[in-house]
Structure formats: C-alpha cells, structure tokens
Amino acid sequence: MEKLSKAKSKELRALKLRKSREELGLYVAEGALLLEEALRAGVFPRYVVTCDELIEGGRDKIGGLLNKCRSEQIECFAADSGDFMNASDTVNSQGVLAVFGMPAYDLSALLDKPRLTLLVLDNVRDPGNMGTMLRQAAAFDSDGLLLLKGCVDAFNHKAVRASMGGVFHVPVFHELTPESVMETLGNAAVWPYVTGTRGKNAFEVSYPPRTAFIIGGETEGVQPFWGEHQVIEVSIPQTDKVESLNAAVAASILLAYRYQSR
C-alpha cells in the first residue's frame, strides 16, 4: 500500500479544525463502522488511511473494506502510528479513517418535497449530541438539519462518529440565522414547531405534511427569537424531577412519533 505523504498527513491534521474543513471542503470519519456505512450508503471517500500497528480487532473486516474501496478506485494509504494518531481524534483508534468531500446540498430542491420533516437546531454545542441527532434524524427519516449560527459543526470528528453513519444520509445546512430560517420556512409553507414547557402535548398534535421541529441546545435552549415569532409551541409531558430533557432525546421523541404516523 502506498505510504501516506507528508502533505496528506498535514492535511489530515488540519482537518481537526472547522476552518480547515470548510476551506478544504473535506471531513474525516474514523473507524471501520463509518467506512462500512458510507460504502453501504453509496458515499465514497476521497481516500482512506490505515495504520497497521493500530488495527487490533476486525482485521478481516477492514481488509474487505479496503478491497471494496480499491475496486472503486479510492486511494488507500498506509500511515505510521505517529501520523495516524495526529490525524485521529480518538484515544483508542481502530487504525482506519476515511476522508470525505463535504457534500453541497440544495435547500431549495429539498423544500420542493411535498412531505418534509426538518430539524432546526439552535445552540447545540456538544458534538456528541449533534452526532446523536444526525443518527436519529437518519433513523426517523428527517429530510435535513438546519443548524443556526452557534451550533457545533456537524462534520466535527466526534459528531461524525456519534452519527453512526447518519451523516451520510441527512443533508445538513450550517451557519443559518433564525431570520433566514423563518423566512425560508414561511416561503416554503413549512410549519415550525418549537419544544417548550407550555403548549399542546406533542403527541396530540396533527402535524402538517411539511413540518419543522426547532430544538434548543442543552444549556441555553432556543434563542428568544422563536418566542417572538409565529411558531407553535408543543411540549413533551414530563415530571419536574430533573431539568429539561436532553436535546437529542427531545428531537428523537418528536421524530419517532412523526415517523410512525406517516
């Protein structure tokens, strides 16, 4: 296998930073599961990097994935453990990672769908939480994630990992403002619902075919903007024993309920 070049090694290190990911239009997915999920979804990496010393379990599986990549003309490089760990964001690496081109999704095309379930995420700062939302969005067939400014990057290493492959299925739009989202949804006649403590029981609402759920992050919740505009508040009934639900859990409950009644 060709050895990883110094230039590629430098690129990989840079991809830990959001700025570099955006400049280069690339992101990293670590581990055999993500590579497998990508190939299964027909999303092909630009290149794959392995480190033989770090591969402990699943050598046969990784070998099979590399063969599949080669048959698709995807370059595979061998890195020494120093270079690999510089590129990796995990402590216990499986010795395989793949670099993907950042997809360019078309929001207007998406909004043409007659049936639509969007998640609008506000103040979601934790990459693990972001990844879990991607995972659940894929599980429950959400059509896209609209991320407001201040949200963590969905292409962050940890978010990609936590998405368990959801990142290969769900279109993500970054760095939006609440004003632009409100206008976009309004023009496209997508109904926005925000979760809160008042409002109708979320399980008793008849959601229209084109629905968006606005979910606030763990610490801050949604920005005041949403309270000042025409969005419908729904609540997931809960006790007051603990502070409000984890954002990913709230999103999952809404998406699951909507998906099963489709």
Place this chain on the structure above:
Amino acid sequence: MEKLSKAKSKELRALKLRKSREELGLYVAEGALLLEEALRAGVFPRYVVTCDELIEGGRDKIGGLLNKCRSEQIECFAADSGDFMNASDTVNSQGVLAVFGMPAYDLSALLDKPRLTLLVLDNVRDPGNMGTMLRQAAAFDSDGLLLLKGCVDAFNHKAVRASMGGVFHVPVFHELTPESVMETLGNAAVWPYVTGTRGKNAFEVSYPPRTAFIIGGETEGVQPFWGEHQVIEVSIPQTDKVESLNAAVAASILLAYRYQSR
C-alpha cells in the same frame, strides 16, 4: 472548614471502584448541579468535599449549597487539589463532590403499586447511556430500573453525572437474572414488552397499567432468553439507514409515549 482526613481521602479514591462502593454502601456525585438536585429531592449526602483551588465559576452557588448542607448537619471537608483530583472522575472538576449512602430499595413494595412502569436493562455497558436512562426514567416517571447482570453499575461516577439527578429519584436494582426478573414480573402481573424489529408499532399498543420495557444495550441487544419466553415484542418504526437506535433513545421514546398517555 475541616480538612479532609487521610482516611476519607482513601475512601474517596476507593469509591471509584464498584466493589468498594458495594462494600462501603456509598457512591459519589460530582459537581454543583448534582448536589443541588439531591438537596432539592431531599436526598442528603453523608458528607461533601470541596477544593477551593478548583472552583472557578459558581462560587456563590457552591457557597449556598454548603451552607444548606451545614444547616442539615452534613459535614463539609476541604481537600487539596491532589486529593480532590484523586477522588474525581472528571478532567475539568468544579471542585465539589458529595458522598451518598447507597439506597436500599424494596422491590416488593414497589410491585404493590397499582400503576407501574419499569425499565429492565440488559447488556447496557456504557455508563453515559446508563446515566441518560436514569435521567429519562426520572423525567418520564418510571418507577424503577431493573438491571440484569452484565450491566454497568448505575452508581458509577459517570452514570451518576449523566443522570443529571435522576439517580436521586429512580429506584435501581442491580445484578438480576432474566429468570428472576421474569418470575418477579409474572408473579406481580406486570406485562413485559421487549423492543425489537418485528412486533407491533410501539405507539399503537395499549399498555396495561403495570408495564415493563425490556431494553437491550448498544452492541449486543437483549439476551436470547427474552425471545424464548412470553414477552411481547414491540417495535419503534425506523428506516434502515443506520443501525438500530441508541438504547437510551429507545427507552426514552417508550417512556415518553407512555407518560403522556397516563
């Protein structure tokens, strides 16, 4: 404030291990939020330890919590940062932790309730996941968690932290066998439902007043035992884009749906 003794410092270190927690009947909850939630729930720690050097934000809040503890005759000790970090499981400690007596819950008393929602957890190995389940169990008023042998300890530092205080509200029973759980549920006429890929849409089931949800852990799912016995399989409809749902998410969806229709 009295200085933390060498004996207490040793005890705190030991409490990182499940074996010691069980022997001593104690567990640790780190951070101001958990102490606050405990006091709010009327669950008083045996003692509290602070480390002045490590307290960065929330000094007033922590001071208020300590005053409240003292007014309840709860001892508060000052630790140096070395002793504190030896006791702590976090990298960025807030400089406050509390030691609680492990509660002894009575399963038969619990089973006398006319309405009951139990979670039976099988192969849940991740402490973060376990803690999230405790959190959601508290949020959605589950009456108890029955943990089968092989599950991670719910009093593990990380699980306690992730529970966001749920640990102070939800009775937990450890180290059960599927045979004993099945017998207990059967004798008490609690209906067991297991989540799977077949079975009726979980949102379309009329759950009886006394219901138990059996949830399998992330990697292995539930043990074959449940498939061989009289449990009803229900499914949370989902796409096949990603592998099965996170166990904590599946539990949350079932509990939330049941709670809102109570």
